[in-house]
Amino acid sequence: MAKGDLLGQMDCPLCGTPSNVNEDKAGRPLLFCRHGCKLQLFTRTEAQADGMRRKLRPAAAATVPAAPEAAPAAPKPKGFFETLTGIQA
Secondary structure, three states: OOOOOEEEEEEEOOOOOOOEEEEEEEEEEEEOOOOOOOOEEEOOHHHHHHHHOOOOEEOOOOOOOOOOOOOOOOOOOHHHHHHHHOOOO
16 A cells, blocks of 8 residues: 555544544554544554554545535626726726
8 A cells, every 4th residue: 555545434533523544654544533623643553553453444435525616706896997987907
C-alpha cells in the first residue's frame, strides 16, 4: 500500500462519528475525525497498530459526500454610473 491509502473505517473513539482510517508515512493506521471533533489518532508501536487494524471495518464506496455544485452567479446589479451612461465601469 502507498502512503495515505484508505485502510478502512471506524467510529471516532471521542465523538462516535464514522471516520476514515488512512495509512501514515510509516505504514501504520491513522484516524482523523473530519466531520466531528477533529481528533487525530496515531499509533506508535506495531502492537497498537495491530489493535487498531482489528477494529477496522471495510470503507463504504463513497465515504465523503461530494461538494454541491455552485449555482451560477447572479448578474451584478448596475451601479449609478452604468445606469446613467450605459458604459460598464
